[in-house]
Amino acid sequence: MGNELPVLADASVCNRCAACAAVCPVKAIQMMPDDQGFTYPKVDEGHCLSCGKCVRTCPVLTPPSPQSVQEAWGAVTNRKEELMRSSSGGIFQLLASKVLTCGGVVFGAKFDSDFNVVLDCCEEISELSKFQGSKYVLCSENGAYLKALEYLKAGREVLFSGTPCQLAALKNVLGNTAYSGKLLTVGCVCHGVPSPKVWQKYLHERMEVSGSDKIIGINCRDKCLSWYDYSMSILFSEGKKYTCIYKHDPFLRGFLQHLYLNPACFHCRFKNPHWTQDITLADFWKVKKFLPQLFDEKGGVSLVLIHSTAGKQLMESIVDEMKCFEVPVEKTMASNPASMNSAKNAPYRKAFWQDYSKYPLLKLLHWYNYPNWWKSLINLFPNWRHIHINNIIVPSNHPQENH
Ligand SMILES: Cc1cc2nc3c(=O)[nH]c(=O)nc-3n(C[C@H](O)[C@H](O)[C@H](O)COP(=O)(O)OP(=O)(O)OC[C@H]3O[C@@H](n4cnc5c(N)ncnc54)[C@H](O)[C@@H]3O)c2cc1C
Ligand code: SF4
Ligand code: SF4
Ligand code: SF4
Numbered sequence: 001m002g003n004e005l006p007v008l009a010d011a012s013v014c015n016r017c018a019a020c021a022a023v024c025p026v027k028a029i030q031m032m033p034d035d036q037g038f039t040y041p042k043v044d045e046g047h048c049l050s051c052g053k054c055v056r057t058c059p060v061l062t063p064p065s066p067q068s069v070q071e072a073w074g075a076v077t078n079r080k081e082e083l084m085r086s087s088s089g090g091i092f093q094l095l096a097s098k099v100l101t102c103g104g105v106v107f108g109a110k111f112d113s114d115f116n117v118v119l120d121c122c123e124e125i126s127e128l129s130k131f132q133g134s135k136y137v138l139c140s141e142n143g144a145y146l147k148a149l150e151y152l153k154a155g156r157e158v159l160f161s162g163t164p165c166q167l168a169a170l171k172n173v174l175g176n177t178a179y180s181g182k183l184l185t186v187g188c189v190c191h192g193v194p195s196p197k198v199w200q201k202y203l204h205e206r207m208e209v210s211g212s213d214k215i216i217g218i219n220c221r222d223k224c225l226s227w228y229d230y231s232m233s234i235l236f237s238e239g240k241k242y243t244c245i246y247k248h249d250p251f252l253r254g255f256l257q258h259l260y261l262n263p264a265c266f267h268c269r270f271k272n273p274h275w276t277q278d279i280t281l282a283d284f285w286k287v288k289k290f291l292p293q294l295f296d297e298k299g300g301v302s303l304v305l306i307h308s309t310a311g312k313q314l315m316e317s318i319v320d321e322m323k324c325f326e327v328p329v330e331k332t333m334a335s336n337p338a339s340m341n342s343a344k345n346a347p348y349r350k351a352f353w354q355d356y357s358k359y360p361l362l363k364l365l366h367w368y369n370y371p372n373w374w375k376s377l378i379n380l381f382p383n384w385r386h387i388h389i390n391n392i393i394v395p396s397n398h399p400q401e402n403h
Helices: 019-023 053-057 080-085 091-101 125-131 144-153 164-174 196-210 250-256 263-267 309-316 329-334 349-358 361-368 373-379 382-390
Strands: 029-033 039-043 071-077 105-111 117-122 158-161 183-188 215-222 231-236 241-245 279-283 302-306 322-327
Touching: 019 029, 019 053, 019 144, 019 164, 053 164, 071 080, 071 091, 071 329, 080 091, 091 105, 091 125, 091 158, 091 183, 091 279, 091 309, 105 125, 105 144, 117 125, 117 144, 144 158, 144 164, 164 183, 183 309, 196 215, 196 231, 196 250, 196 361, 250 361, 279 309, 302 309, 302 329, 322 329, 349 361, 349 382, 361 382
Parallel strands: 105 158, 158 183, 183 279
Antiparallel strands: 029 039, 071 302, 071 322, 105 117, 215 231, 231 241, 279 302
């Protein structure tokens, strides 16, 4: 490469996986948050050796070989308590428990003490609950790829779970064919990941509205109403609790309207047929149509896509602990659009970010979350939108939102 600096994935397609930073031999890459809070690699020109390892490892620039879907199953764990802690049918918990019971190590996404989402690992079943449940925020890599490599080198079995782009990054860090037989990867059908900056501002304002100074627990997929009508739940130190169904919770609503997804998620390169993992887990939203006998409105059902022999063996090793049936691959994937199609860029995303630092987030989301035809005039009459947002009063509590 001579003395040229590496040209990494452009910010519009960078999935922020941090594989480039992990492999740099002189630690010349730091992941720095951009103005929307998504971390992006910054190369230290003074230290870079121009070796090109970061470019060769980037899963966007050098995608690893894909694994096609061989089988699809509908499945629900028999463990009722674990099912209620999980986002869909609790299959991740069964797979992870099996690997831990055989002496392996499990990697997954957890909340840290400030409720940032980070990758971490565990060796005990009692620690697994921290990985359960979808956390709708960009997950930071936190040194996980190299830690997994150390365990694999030591001969340990590793189950690594995360978004499909993180799993493609891991494959590149390890080398495409290395450690097959020891490494099992479990990904999700992925809608996209929201900005950590918006998430932290949301939590801060939630604390203010509740008059609390500490959050002690969060569940982005609380099944207290049902799996279909999931809720955001936040538990505060004083015993107060905020619970709100997804269609009214401002953060989840903004997430589902794509106001603050990572820009790379609008043209994701890690969906079918580009998945690299052994197993993909999803919500089986259309289970009533394909497997009415498995339908459980309260607890939920997983759609499991199996990509490899290792993935199939792991699924077969847990069949006594779940109810499961095979379903047609193409038809069930077609019924889950996020398995193939990227989220569409929100028409108001640009305006939302222009207004982001000018207003309290709850006010802003109250305005942007309910778009209607007159809001399409905002580009013609920008001042008009400021008058509206300024006049929004965020209620200190929404009685209809607490269950
Ligand atoms: C960000 C995100 C978006 C998703 N979007 C869809 C979708 O559009 N359609 C669909 O059908 N399914 C989607 N899923 C998958 C689905 O919601 C369940 O996660 C999946 O079915 C597994 O459920 P489970 O009950 O077996 O296990 P759970 O206990 O619910 O799964 C936990 C798993 O999710 C991982 N995880 C949680 N949060 C993150 C995160 N921020 N980054 C990386 N990994 C994370 C953990 O590491 C663990 O492997 C999404 C999941 C995530 C994390
Ligand atoms: S080119 Fe080599 S030294 Fe320079 S940032 Fe990339 S990996 Fe590091
Ligand atoms: S390796 Fe990951 S973080 Fe680095 S440039 Fe590529 S996509 Fe972005
Ligand atoms: S949508 Fe694609 S790029 Fe975005 S987090 Fe999911 S797998 Fe990664």
